[in-house]
Amino acid sequence: MVTIIDRTLTTFNTAGITSQDLNHFCDLLFTCGVTKIELTPDLVARLNFPETAAGLKKWLLGRNFFLTQLTPIAADSMRCSSKEPKPLWQLEANDLLEKNIPVSKINPLQHRKIRITGLDDLMTRDYPAIFKTLLSSGVETLDFCPGNQKHCATAIAMEWLHAGGQSISCGFTNHHNFAPLEEVLMSLSLSLPDNFTGDLSVLSELRSLYEKLSGQPVSKMKAIIGEDIFKVESGIHVDGVLKNPRTYEPFNPQTVGSQREIVLGKHSGRQSILYKLNQPDLSESAAHSILKQIKKRCSQLGRNLSDLELRTLASEVQNDKQTEVYC
């Protein structure tokens, strides 16, 4: 099983984060498949941690640390009394030595526990040979945190895992210079399912909480978690998706806590009208007229029409009215 480290909480200002939100965020990260969560020392106090079980003092040395999940047996053994809440998580030292080294100086790696950072440009290099060198270097723990300045970090992360890498560091969404966690997890679940046990249906909730904590909106077309990625407008795709969603979906939207939606716009076809209006007996000429009006309105507005706007427009067309619809 590969180790997935999430570094999101080390990257933005966490001063205003409540204990409840922080715990919820960590809980969702573990649920979706993260193995370790990297945290800064100032977040320790805001985690709901039973001090007796945690042994916090030795961690407050200014270093980041990892939060990991406890197995049920370990949790029972750490509980001192039956009144004390059962611990779910434990702290672990982050003793990885970070190295941002050029490809030409990869060998020799003389430390026992290393995190390789950067290497943003691997995709245009002979990366299989570079991975081979790294993996045969004899390092005890070798984590890789590829940089994303060349927009290839997810691909590099996945190629690393396919090459035999056992640990990868990521961050949620693409507001930082890490491989987007959600992309790595989904790719892992599709290509190396035996190495994945997470539940990705919490990703939608995680996105909302991330936006709240970071104050940064996630792009609506962001891979895996964007709000609009399962909206289908074009006639060709609607036709396919209504017959069998697999035709134009890489995975079921429910897998990531989302759902598909047929929307109406400039590229809609007759099938979308029939589906949206739920009028199988709608005449060919009426559907054509409605479609023509939809395309005209959407081109003017530069957006989709709502269901209400469609129904108004359809009744106008069907009643042969020329009243303007105010959208």
Add this chain to the structure above:
Amino acid sequence: MTNRRKYIVDTTLRDGEQSPGMAFSIREKVTIAKSLDALGVSRIEAGTPAMGREECRAFEKIKLACQKAQIIGWNRMNLGDISQSIDCGADIIHVCVPASDLLIREKLRTTRSQVLETLSACAAAIHDEKRELTIGLEDASRADWDFVVLLIETARDLGATTLRFSDTVGIMSPSLCKATISRIPDNIDIEVHMHNDLGMAVANSIQGLRSGAKYADSTLFGIGERAGNCNLEHLLIATQGQLDFGISLDELQWRQADLKSIIYKNKLTYA
């Protein structure tokens, strides 16, 4: 690595505009096309003429406005659609052929042999009008490889100048892309069309190009169905000093900034 000189096929006006909520007027389409032409994009996929009269008018104006780029008309495997593309004056008539059994069976509700037969009829119609034919293999990444090979051989025999390999639902990885494109015989120009569903469209395009593809499809801001297409700006950033598309990154960035208000009219989709 194969030849460093590569070419961009921009599909902002076709696949990009298919993003939900995106809709360009004729004037906006012409503005975008002129900018792409000035930038040095070699081929512009300007839309789907079968969509109707307005799309055809946009095509005609784009054709007049662009000085260097070849203008592509995108078509389903349908003689009526192709006729409209020809009438619009498109330089290249692109025919999209569903390649996976999933699309052939579930969407077209037809058979492989019928696909091959229809494709031949479409090619004949295009050659009759003396237009350049390019063929796209839709959903090629989920297709049976033997049928992909048969389609490639057919495309070459039918006189297609370019074969577009489409990862329609964006599920490929760079190593798979490399292995797949490397297997395609080099007697036809290869174009890679990568979607970004797993966030790997740029990396997959790079591996396709490094494995022998001559063209990469991309869009401004990476717009397109679902999570979008290969983002042109990101592709240029990732390949700086490694691949030459004949396009200046600086110029792309200022032109793209100028076009942002046209592309994102009402939406906070950019990130």
